Amino acid sequence: MRSLICAAVSVVLLSVPLVDAVGFGPGPGPNLWGDLDFKPVVGHWAEYRMTPEGEKPMTMRVSIVGQEDDDYWYETVMTTEKGEKVITKVLVSGDPQSEENTKRMIVKSGDEPAMEMPIQMMQMMGGMGEPEEETPEDEAPETEMVDLGVESVEVPAGTFDAHHWQLTSEDMVFDAWISADVGPYGVVRSAAGEFEMILLSHGDDAVSLITETPESLPMKGFPMPGKGGE
Numbered sequence: 001m002r003s004l005i006c007a008a009v010s011v012v013l014l015s016v017p018l019v020d021a022v023g024f025g026p027g028p029g030p031n032l033w034g035d036l037d038f039k040p041v042v043g044h045w046a047e048y049r050m051t052p053e054g055e056k057p058m059t060m061r062v063s064i065v066g067q068e069d070d071d072y073w074y075e076t077v078m079t080t081e082k083g084e085k086v087i088t089k090v091l092v093s094g095d096p097q098s099e100e101n102t103k104r105m106i107v108k109s110g111d112e113p114a115m116e117m118p119i120q121m122m123q124m125m126g127g128m129g130e131p132e133e134e135t136p137e138d139e140a141p142e143t144e145m146v147d148l149g150v151e152s153v154e155v156p157a158g159t160f161d162a163h164h165w166q167l168t169s170e171d172m173v174f175d176a177w178i179s180a181d182v183g184p185y186g187v188v189r190s191a192a193g194e195f196e197m198i199l200l201s202h203g204d205d206a207v208s209l210i211t212e213t214p215e216s217l218p219m220k221g222f223p224m225p226g227k228g229g230e
Contacts (some may be wrong), residue, residue, distance in 0.1 A: 001194075030227050038175065038185065039041055040064050040067075040072040040074075041063065041064060041183055041204070042064050042065070042067050042072070043063075043064065043065075043201055043203075043204045043205055043206050044063065044064050044183030044184040044202075044204055044206065045061060045062065045063030045064075045183070045184070045200040045202060045204075045205075045206035046049070046061070046062055046063075046182055046183065046184065046185070046199060046201070047059060047060070047061040047062075047198055047199075047200045047201050047202070048060045048061075048062075048187075048197045048200060049156075049196060049197070049198055050196075050197045051194070051195065051196045051197070051202055052195055053194040053195045054194070054215065056078050056080070056081055057081065057083065058075070058078055058079060058230065059077075059078070059079045059200070060075040060076065060078050060079075060197075061075075061076070061079075062074070062075070062076050062117060062184060062185070063075050063184065063195075063206035064183075064184050064206065065074075065089070065206050065207055065208040066197060066208065068091065070092045070093065070094075071091050071103060072090060072091070072092055073089060073090070073091055073092075073208065074089070074090050074092055075087065075088070075089045075090075075206070075208055075210075076088045076089075077209060082108065082156070083174075085109075085110055086107065086108070086109050086110075086209055087107070087108040087109075087114075087209050088106075088107050089105070089106040089107075089108075089208060089210055090102050090103075090104065090105045090106075091103045091104040091105075102119055103119075104116065105119055106210060106214045108209075108210050108214075113148075113212065113214070113215050114210045114212055114213075114214035114215065115214055115215050116214040116215070116216050126213060127172070138173070142169065142170065143167060143168065143169045144167070144168050145165065145166070145167050145178065146166045146167075146168070147148045147163075147164075147165060147169070148164040148165070148166055149163070150162065150163055151164045151177065153177045153179075153188050153189055155188055155189055155199045155200075156181075156198065156199070156200045156201070157188075157199040157200055157202055158202050160179045160181060160182065160188045161179065161201075162178055162179040162188045163176075163177065163191070164176075164177050165178065165180045172192055173192065173193075174190070174191070174192040175189075175191050175192070176190040177189045177190070178187070182202050183202065183203075183204065187199065196203035
């Protein structure tokens with residue numbers, strides 16, 4: 001279960017709430033939305049079947065479940081084939097792709113009580129506790145973004161006219177199909193190597209699955225931002 005928690009935390013911190021391998025999201029970098037302007041909308045949700053490279057498939061539900069002033073509550077539910085479930089809920093200010101904008105984080109594992117975690121501790125669990133070394137510009141891999149136009153894409157959630165973007169580098173080809181008809185992020189399907197994520201269902205009536213008041217998990221050296229989650 002710890003590995004599932006770490007995976008959920010990584011999903012949230014790297015692109016809230018989509019995995020780093022997917023490589024899309026508002027913020028710096030290639031804009032896979034084209035003219036689609038990302039704006040959080042409370043209630044939007046989407047559920048995917050995600051097949052990480054070298055791992056068993058799992059389902060991932062991403063949603064926007066609340067708003068506090070200009071900040072939004074993003075919730076990710078990851079469920080394994082065995083039914084193990086981890087819910088990760090974060091309050092984000094501004095660009096959700098920047099971990100610096102994560103103000104609060106609540107995690108609920110299975111039937112265990114919901115816990116509010118120190119942000120710094122969760123960053124360390126997600127493998128981001130140590131600073132990364134910058135890659136010199138002359139050593140950075142070359143990448144190319146290609147607009148392949150609008151295509152009809154059939155997934156379990158239905159058939160969509162989705163914009164197909166392809167990102168290539170020296171060792172990877174990443175494809176993403178984006179539709180303005182799907183919230184929160186527009187993703188219908190994405191694939192890179194053995195990784196694949198496809199849309200199972202989506203809607204606009206999301207509510208948080210964490211209904212209890214979370215307990216605090218104080219740790220020496222890790223300040224707590226507050227209690228609660230609504």
